[in-house]
Amino acid sequence: MRINTLFYCIWQGIRNIFKNKWFTLASVATISACLFLFGLFYSILTNFQHMVRNAEQGLCVSALLDAGMSDERVAEIRGMIVLRTEVSQVEYVSAEETWMQFAEENNFGDISIFTENPLEDCAHFDIYLNDVSMQSTLVSYLESIEGVRKVNQSFLTAQALTGVNAIIGYVSIGIIVILFLVSIFLISNTVSIGISVRKEEIQIMKYIGATDFFTRAPFVIEGMVIGVIGSFIPLIGVYFIYNEAMMYVVKRFPSLSQLLAFLPVETVFTNLVPVCIGLGVGIGFIGSFTTVRKHLSV
Amino acid sequence: MKTTGTRRRAGSVISDMAIVMEHVSKSYTQGVPALNDVTLHINKGEFVFIVGDSGSGKSTLIKLLLRELLPTSGRVIVNGTDVIRLRRRQIPKFRRSLGVVFQDFRLLKDRNVYENVAFAQRIIQKPNREIRKNVPSILSTVGLAGKYKARPKQLSGGEQQRVALARALVNKPQILLADEPTGNLDPKNSWDIMNLLEKINNNGTTVLVVTHNREIVNAMQKRVITMKKGIIVSDEEKGGYIDED
Ligand SMILES: Nc1ncnc2c1ncn2[C@@H]1O[C@H](COP(=O)(O)OP(=O)(O)O)[C@@H](O)[C@H]1O
Numbered sequence A: 001m002r003i004n005t006l007f008y009c010i011w012q013g014i015r016n017i018f019k020n021k022w023f024t025l026a027s028v029a030t031i032s033a034c035l036f037l038f039g040l041f042y043s044i045l046t047n048f049q050h051m052v053r054n055a056e057q058g059l060c061v062s063a064l065l066d067a068g069m070s071d072e073r074v075a076e077i078r079g080m081i082v083l084r085t086e087v088s089q090v091e092y093v094s095a096e097e098t099w100m101q102f103a104e105e106n107n108f109g110d111i112s113i114f115t116e117n118p119l120e121d122c123a124h125f126d127i128y129l130n131d132v133s134m135q136s137t138l139v140s141y142l143e144s145i146e147g148v149r150k151v152n153q154s155f156l157t158a159q160a161l162t163g164v165n166a167i168i169g170y171v172s173i174g175i176i177v178i179l180f181l182v183s184i185f186l187i188s189n190t191v192s193i194g195i196s197v198r199k200e201e202i203q204i205m206k207y208i209g210a211t212d213f214f215t216r217a218p219f220v221i222e223g224m225v226i227g228v229i230g231s232f233i234p235l236i237g238v239y240f241i242y243n244e245a246m247m248y249v250v251k252r253f254p255s256l257s258q259l260l261a262f263l264p265v266e267t268v269f270t271n272l273v274p275v276c277i278g279l280g281v282g283i284g285f286i287g288s289f290t291t292v293r294k295h296l297s298v
Numbered sequence B: 001m002k003t004t005g006t007r008r009r010a011g012s013v014i015s016d017m018a019i020v021m022e023h024v025s026k027s028y029t030q031g032v033p034a035l036n037d038v039t040l041h042i043n044k045g046e047f048v049f050i051v052g053d054s055g056s057g058k059s060t061l062i063k064l065l066l067r068e069l070l071p072t073s074g075r076v077i078v079n080g081t082d083v084i085r086l087r088r089r090q091i092p093k094f095r096r097s098l099g100v101v102f103q104d105f106r107l108l109k110d111r112n113v114y115e116n117v118a119f120a121q122r123i124i125q126k127p128n129r130e131i132r133k134n135v136p137s138i139l140s141t142v143g144l145a146g147k148y149k150a151r152p153k154q155l156s157g158g159e160q161q162r163v164a165l166a167r168a169l170v171n172k173p174q175i176l177l178a179d180e181p182t183g184n185l186d187p188k189n190s191w192d193i194m195n196l197l198e199k200i201n202n203n204g205t206t207v208l209v210v211t212h213n214r215e216i217v218n219a220m221q222k223r224v225i226t227m228k229k230g231i232i233v234s235d236e237e238k239g240g241y242i243d244e245d
């Protein structure tokens, strides 16, 4: 193809965008609406997953050890636990440290009045998991170790978190399918608005002997440019809404700030921007390509 | 001389002819065929009128020649190309050897006269340098040199048809097909267009004109093919418009 012809097709495509103002507006609005919903949903979803992961990581199992255990035995048990694949981190907390922490958390003030450690038998391991669903397996393993007196599970049950994760998975699949269907429906409607105008033009081109490629190129370029515009608008919208919503929640529910650890907007957007633009261009391409194809058989 | 149905000019070979149709039928749906066993030979350089009532199959014939439609049966050969055997991707190139104009002009409304004509050249990927030479030249041939900036809306019917004609001719087709080109025009403009078509024919282009214009057909003394209900009922050299009954 001549470079001349390529420029002509691109120029015609861009010209079409301004020529058919209403069509452009309707298409941009449709794509924007769909991608806006997608963007919002994606932001909520990733934050939710992030929070669940946070909660999971904070989840730990405590294995209390028999009083007066030798340092060698402690090291030995530690070695056994570390080897487990579901374990991400193991911390040994001696009886003295446990007592000091406890006193501090409960504002005991000066603890030198205690002549002996009331929590002498509370030396323990804090064990963090990388997969909460394995918690019960780990607990029974720990209970089987000689020298482990008692195992305390976290107050947030592992089952609850695993459940939340599964629900998020199902809901996301459901919402993505619905959004996909809705956007296809809306876009095919929008595209058919513009058909009558184009039908005649395509027919004329075909009568003169234009190839399918030449006929299609301006329309496809138009569709892709509309797709790009239609993805920038919702991205900008989601960006502002995201920041506003984050500030609102933090102000309104300060007590939850620990649980509601929001992802910074930049992190969310590293993935959202390319995905959104890709979807917009893809929708624009497919929409215009298939619409023109219907009219190519002249 | 007056014959009906088949006629082949003495000394012509099929591959030398502009248009060959042999036993061509076309049915749109079950029922009466739009064309019924039509056989027709047109030599290179001929000027031919096709006349007939509305619904007699004239436009269907043109569409078969353009390979917009395929015949239900029979052979169609245009410029030596067997139209039925054309692959889909060969159609554009085939059509570039034909020029076509319609009753309703079919101009691109959002582009000026120059761009409408240049469009045909862009499709065949002519370099800009040649387009800038060819378009003004053909526009002056059809008498529109001064109006190249006008939009179709700003032109009279006659002028619009001349733009369409310029577009059909700018790529120098071997055959020009015109389906009721003067159907929307007053007598003066109709004559102008017909005179242009004759001039084009004199330069060697085969011209096939579908028309209802009795006065012009009778005056021009060209070959006239008359159709009725999908059949060629008469084919006359230096013929006239045949009245019903
Ligand atoms: N696309 C179509 N579908 C079905 N029937 C058609 C179609 N086009 C034309 N016809 C029928 O074929 C016959 C011939 O039509 P046409 O070739 O347009 O005639 P003319 O151009 O001589 O007026 C008519 O009876 C018409 O109703």
Ligand SMILES: [Mg+2]
Residues within 6 Å of the ligand: B058, B059, B060
């Ligand atoms: Mg007709």
